[in-house]
Amino acid sequence: MRAKGPVYRGLSGMYALTSHSLISQALKHPQVKVQPLPGKRDPFTLGTNALEGSFVVLDAPDHTRLRRITAPAFRPKMMRELRGRIEATTHRLLDHVGTEFDLMADFANPLPITVISDLLGIPANETGRFARYGMIIAEAFDGLNSPAKVREYNTAYADIRQLFSRLMAERRVDPGDDVISILVAAETEDRMTADEFMTTCMLLLIAGFETTVNMIGNAAVLFSEHPEQWELLKAQPDLATNVVEEVLRYESPVPVLMRFTHDLVQLDGGEVPAGASVLFMLGAANRDPAVFPEPHRFDITRSGSVEHLAFGGGVHYCLGAPLSRLEGDVAFRAMAERFATIKLNGVPARRLSSSIRGFSAIPVRV
Ligand code: HEM
Known part of the structure; x- marks a missing residue:
């Protein structure tokens, strides 16, 4: 695709961008939106409706308003306070894994799920049910290809919505310092509707269950394939911060974003007409040789001034x-400190989703 030029037009009329520079510009362009032009069809379908109506699929002004309400939960001060709790969860999980285990089931899944449950303020007696149903909703991105899967998804979706409703009622009378309390305060002050409360909770659940999970899994497979990089991390656990960036660059958990042009979009190096559906190939942009020297080399000591696009832009x-x-x-530091080695102990199972890059099971020996 990259060889065919900076702006690729597929046979279906859909456009695709692969260049880091063009995608970075387009993500910030005011006429590039997440909703299609009125009257135009959205040709992109995900296997689930769980993100429907949430602010990741809304444009300004609703997006701006809802993002502003949610943002305080992710401020640096909140992150500093969370570090100790994340470390405790990480070590508690690693205390129980032994030397042969499924890295996804025993570590990569439960760590981010526990963290987001904690951040949302899910009560301790509900976390098991929340995690089980949350996983079903998150995994629906791999497709709902049987009536049994659809039924399972619908039950999980209804149950989680019910839990969020109940928590909303509880936090109205007894607020805490969790994200649900922040959202409930906004709803009480009419800055957000009850429906928007629900879609925002669902967005945070999906984001919390679907993304970091894959980053940790992808890192484990990459280290098993590049033992010299693993040795480097073991010798210098401080490289963990860099590992995060290199794993996200090299194996982006969200490899593609979808957008619509509302006017002619002129970029420095190409243009897309008004009314087009455009795929932003983040995975390709993160291997763009124009910005990442030797892009297909996994190198945890890589440095450079250009940030990868794994977190999107704009x-x-x-x-x-x-x-x-x-x-x-926290996770990569702990793995380096505690695992003597990291080797595959069977064939990892790839996720089937086209919108998520990761694994559903990774048998390892450490
Ligand atoms: C948006 C990737 C972790 C919450 C996004 C977008 C990407 C992304 C690419 C942009 C979507 C778009 O423009 O259409 C990732 C990756 C992660 C990660 C690779 C982990 C390695 C998380 C976590 C949370 C989170 C842990 C919080 C629980 C969000 C939210 C948005 C978002 C709320 C919507 C932002 C907006 O529309 O303004 N993420 N994400 N993400 N992410 Fe993440």
């Missing part, structure tokens, strides 16, 4: 980026 830049950077830093 007004929708990932709100949870500081949280996943923190989780990755």
Whole structure:
């Protein structure tokens, strides 16, 4: 695709951008939006409606308003306070894994799920049910290809909505310092509707269950394939911060974003007409040789001034980026300290989703 030029037009009339520079510009362009032009069809379909109506699929002014309400939960001060709790969860999980285990089931899934449950303020006696149903909703991105899967998804979706409703009622009378309390306060003050409360909770659940999970899994597979990089991390656990960036660059958990042009969009190096559907190939941009020398080399000591696009860009830049950077830093540091080695103990199972890049199971020996 890259070889065919900076702006690729597919046979279906859909456009795709692969260049880091063009995608960075386009993500910030005011006429590039997440909703299609009125009257135009949205040709992109995900396997689930769980993100429907949430602010990641809204444009200004609703996006701006809802993002502003949610943003305080991810401020640096909140992240500093979370670090100790994330470390405790990480070590508690690693205390139980033994030397042969499924890295996804025993570590990469439960760590971010516990962290987001904690951040949202899910009560301790509900976390098991929340995690089980949250996983079903998150995994629906791999497709709902049987009636049994659809039924399972619908039950999980209804149950989680019910839990969020109940928590909303409880926090109205007894607020805490969790994200749900922040959102409930906004709803009480009429800055957000009850429906928007629900879609925002669902967005945070999906984001919390679907992304960091894959970053940790992808890192484990990459280290098993590049033992010299693993040795480097073991010798210098401080490289964990860099590992986060290199793993996200090299294997981006969200490899593609979708957008619509509302006017002719002229970029420095190409243009897209008004009314077009455009795919932003983040995974390709993160291997763009124009910005990343030797882009296909996994190198945890890589340095450079250009940030990868794994967290997107512009007004929708990932709100949870500081949280996943923190989780990755803690997780990779702990893995380096505690695992003598990291080797595959079977064939990892790839996720089937086209919108998520990761694994559903990774048997390892450490
Ligand atoms: C948005 C990636 C972790 C919350 C995004 C977007 C990307 C992304 C690419 C932009 C979507 C778009 O423009 O259409 C990732 C990756 C993660 C990660 C790779 C982990 C490695 C998280 C976490 C949370 C989170 C842990 C919080 C629980 C969000 C939210 C948005 C978002 C709320 C919507 C922002 C907006 O529309 O203004 N993420 N994410 N993300 N992410 Fe993340």
